[in-house]
Amino acid sequence: MRLYTGSIMSPIAENLQEVRGRISEALQGDSRAVTLVAVSKTHPPGMVREAFAAGQRDFGENYVQEAVAKIAALSDLPATWHFIGTLQGNKARDVAERFDWVHAVDRARIAELLSRHRPAGRRPLNVCIEVNISEEATKAGVKPGEALALARLVSTLPGLRFRGLMGMASPSGDEARQRAEFAVLRRELEALRAAGIEGDTLSMGMSQDWRAALAEGATMLRIGTAIFGEREAHAWRQSA
Numbered sequence: 001m002r003l004y005t006g007s008i009m010s011p012i013a014e015n016l017q018e019v020r021g022r023i024s025e026a027l028q029g030d031s032r033a034v035t036l037v038a039v040s041k042t043h044p045p046g047m048v049r050e051a052f053a054a055g056q057r058d059f060g061e062n063y064v065q066e067a068v069a070k071i072a073a074l075s076d077l078p079a080t081w082h083f084i085g086t087l088q089g090n091k092a093r094d095v096a097e098r099f100d101w102v103h104a105v106d107r108a109r110i111a112e113l114l115s116r117h118r119p120a121g122r123r124p125l126n127v128c129i130e131v132n133i134s135e136e137a138t139k140a141g142v143k144p145g146e147a148l149a150l151a152r153l154v155s156t157l158p159g160l161r162f163r164g165l166m167g168m169a170s171p172s173g174d175e176a177r178q179r180a181e182f183a184v185l186r187r188e189l190e191a192l193r194a195a196g197i198e199g200d201t202l203s204m205g206m207s208q209d210w211r212a213a214l215a216e217g218a219t220m221l222r223i224g225t226a227i228f229g230e231r232e233a234h235a236w237r238q239s240a
């Protein structure tokens with residue numbers, strides 16, 4: 001990340017340019033399309049506007065209440081919104097009504113609620129299933145080897161479109177370990193394809209481990225800190 005140096009670009013625009021540059025460098029000779037999701041959780045709408053002005057279109061949010069207010073404040077922007085957090089059943093409606101993607105579905109009940117509450121006039125909600133690739137007990141997601149049943153269900157629900165898998169590596173700082181964990185997600189998607197379930201998305205990689213994710217086939221990177229800077233302890237709240 002770069003600090004503001006007084007140039008004409010905003011710091012967010014500079015960070016975006018740097019992150020995009022590093023990603024395309026890492027992709028040299030690889031024609032795969034990679035979507036950068038700028039994770040704007042805890043940051044105010046003004047920072048999202050800055051990123052949008054710099055050409056960024058996909059944004060990721062984790063907290064439903066915060067996101068609902070933020071999306072409303074930015075309703076004039078044709079942005080694509082990704083819900084990347086863990087979703088509770090009682091918030092499924094808010095998410096189904098406002099977002100374009102949900103990355104971390106890990107239960108049939110949540111998939112059914114999202115489908116039921118997807119407004120009829122909108123395209124089906126793009127859904128990824130979260131797989132617990134680090135196998136830490138505290139992490140969400142279905143176990144590796146258990147995504148197929150849920151993927152089949154998602155594929156049958158009219159309000160949803162199954163897109164692929166999402167995973168988070170353990171925060172080890174060890175690139176070999178990160179790659180081994182991301183490889184579990186890649187192989188899981190290959191297993192779904194072999195079983196006849198088409199998915200084009202591997203949502204994996206954050207500010208600290210996106211290189212490992214890209215090396216293992218990521219098609220969506222979810223990057224927050226490297227674009228917007230460190231997060232404050234408290235989420236942005238709309239003030240009346």
Ligand SMILES: *Cc1c(COP(=O)(O)O)cnc(C)c1O
Binds near residue numbers: 041084207208224225
């Ligand atoms: C916060 C978050 C990110 C972004 O993390 P950074 O380290 O800030 O890039 C990505 N994915 C999920 C699920 C997150 O909660």
